[in-house]
Every structure is written in C-alpha cells, then in structure tokens.
Amino acid sequence: MNRPLRRIAFRVEYDGTDLHGWQAQPSGLPTVQLRLEEAIAGIIGEPVVVRGASRTDAGVHALDQLAAVSLTHPIRPGGLCKGVNRRLAPAIAIRDAREVPLDFNPRFANRGKVYRYRFYHGRMPRPLLDRYAWRVVQPFDRARIEQAALGFIGEHDFTSFAASDGGHRHAIREIRRMQVDESPGGVLELRVEGTGFLKHMVRNIAGTLIDIGRDRFPVDAVPEMLAARSRSVAGRTAPPHGLCLERMLIDSDAFGASAT
Numbered sequence: 001m002n003r004p005l006r007r008i009a010f011r012v013e014y015d016g017t018d019l020h021g022w023q024a025q026p027s028g029l030p031t032v033q034l035r036l037e038e039a040i041a042g043i044i045g046e047p048v049v050v051r052g053a054s055r056t057d058a059g060v061h062a063l064d065q066l067a068a069v070s071l072t073h074p075i076r077p078g079g080l081c082k083g084v085n086r087r088l089a090p091a092i093a094i095r096d097a098r099e100v101p102l103d104f105n106p107r108f109a110n111r112g113k114v115y116r117y118r119f120y121h122g123r124m125p126r127p128l129l130d131r132y133a134w135r136v137v138q139p140f141d142r143a144r145i146e147q148a149a150l151g152f153i154g155e156h157d158f159t160s161f162a163a164s165d166g167g168h169r170h171a172i173r174e175i176r177r178m179q180v181d182e183s184p185g186g187v188l189e190l191r192v193e194g195t196g197f198l199k200h201m202v203r204n205i206a207g208t209l210i211d212i213g214r215d216r217f218p219v220d221a222v223p224e225m226l227a228a229r230s231r232s233v234a235g236r237t238a239p240p241h242g243l244c245l246e247r248m249l250i251d252s253d254a255f256g257a258s259a260t
Contacts, residue, residue, distance in 0.1 A: 003072040007104050008080060010097035011248075012036070012052070012065040017131060017241060018091065021058045022065070032056075032092060036067065039087040043080070044073035053106035053248055054113060057200070059240030061132065064247045066106045067094075112176065113197065114247040117190040117206040117238060118183075126185075133187050134206075134242035140213030142180065142188065148212040149178040149190070151222030152205060159229040161205055162198035171198060171229075191246070200237055208235030 012032065020029040024037065036050045053066040075083070077097035085093050118133035121140060129135070155174040162171055177193040190209065192202050208225070211217055217225075217235065225234045 003074065005070055005072055005102060007068060007070050007100050007102045008077055008097055009066065009068040009100045009104055009106065009109075010077070010081065010094045012062060012067050012092065012094050014062050014065070014092040016056060016059050016061045016091075019058065021060070022052050022054065022056045032062075032065070035088060035092055036069075036084070036094070039084045040069055040071070040080070042087055043083045044071055044075065046071075046073075051106055053110050054197075054245055056245055057203075057240050057243075060243045060245070061241075062245040065245055066110060066248045066250060068100065068104055068106050070102070109251050110248045111251055112193060112195045112249040113245060114191060114193045114249070115197070115202045116244045116246040117192070117202060118187050118242045118244070119190070119206065119210065119238070120185070120187045122186075129185060129187060130241075132241060132244070134239055136210055138214050140210055141215070142213065144215070144219045145188075145190075145209045145213040146180050148209055148219050148222055149180065151220070151226070152178055152192075156226045157229055158198055158201055158226070160225045160231055160234045161201050161208070162231065163200040163204075164231055165199070168198050173197060173201070193249075203238045203240065203243055204231075204234060204236075206242070207238035210238065211235035 014032050020031050022032045024031050024034040033050050037048055040048045048069050048071055050067050050069045056062055081094055081097045119136055120133055122135045123137055152175050157171050158173050159171040173194055173196050175194040179191045181189045183189055190206055212219055
C-alpha cells in the first residue's frame, strides 16, 4: 500500500557526556542523530534520516534541540514519542512531536538560540556538579566577567571566537543577550542568546571571559579581540561538558502556536 509522505517534528533533550555530538559520523560512533535514526527505524521498519536545527559538539548537552523526520508510516506523533523513548538509552529523550509541512526544515525554523555555560571556582572535585559544570581551579572575578561580557552584544565578526576548522562562509553573527546568574551551590551560569553561532563560539567566549575574570586579559579587551579577527588573540576554549543548548526560539508559524 502506498502511503503519503509525512513530516514529523519533535524536540530532543540529551546528556551529551558519552555521545560524540549530534551529527551521525561515518565511523559509526554513538551520536544523537544516529541513535534517533536507529530508534525510529526500529519502529517503522525502514531507514530514516533525522535532521536537527543545531550540530552540538561531542560532550555538549541539550534541553531543547529541534529535529524532524520524514516517513510514510501511519504512527501518530504521540505514539512515535512513546515508542522512540522506549528504545533510546536514558541519555536521550524526545517530546512534543507534531505534524509539520513536508518542507519543514529545523535549521530554518528557529529565530535564535539560547546557550548556557555553567562553571564554578573550586579546588576539590564535586562529582554531582562536575558532569555538567566546569570546575575552574584558579579564582576569578565575577564582576570582571559580567563587565567584559557586554562587549559581545550586537552584530560582530566572530572570527576570533570560531574554530579554525568550522567551515563557515562568513563569521558575522549577532548576540542579543549575555547574562551571568548564580545557581545553588555557587555555580555561575553564562547565558548567551543569538541568531546563530559558529563552531566552538560559545565555548571560546566562555573560556575568554573566565580568562578575563582571572586578569589574564584587560576587562575591556573584547572589542579589540573582535576587531583582530584572529583566534590567536582570544582566550582558551572552555571544555564541552559545561555547555548546554538551553532553548530554541522557534518560528511559531512553522511549528505551532506553543512553539516558543
């Protein structure tokens, strides 16, 4: 029986600690995309391709990734969620599945993203924190970090904060908001909202801000770093486990009224 092609979009949450990023790799290493494709194929009995809105790096987490898959199977969106979650390891789960137009592309449905980077100062390991936050052994000044973060707001060329192997055509991006909050346990949370991000961009920003907090760079160094357009002038790359894709800002016309 020939069934019509359908498109189903859904949100994905994952702990990236033991995963090699979002995108499936020729090597077959465990990635979020691979695990989702395996789970869905196991339900409907045929191969599928899952597309995501963002390619997170190995070790990076997500609370609100957006993805979509095309299939002809008559399974309902709610049934797809239940079936997929039963087949997935506890590190990955999907929710909020719904039918969308056949031309729905997660990459073009989002109006921006919010990333969160968690870090704290501590000399001794804290196992319940260290899986999801960077323990910075050296002391740093939060006020310097907050002041320096303001220099990133606006539209800039972020070449100095992009991975050299990022493959981007241009490095112009806009950051709308930079905010530092403190959560229980003394963990600081750097939130970065922008229209789009380059490979390692948030991790490079976080590492640079912490270097500024440690007085390795002047507190007003960010504008000069941006103007230099050279990765060598900025600070270190923060480790991946402190980073989480916290929220996708979705076009409600494409994904439904409750999308945002």
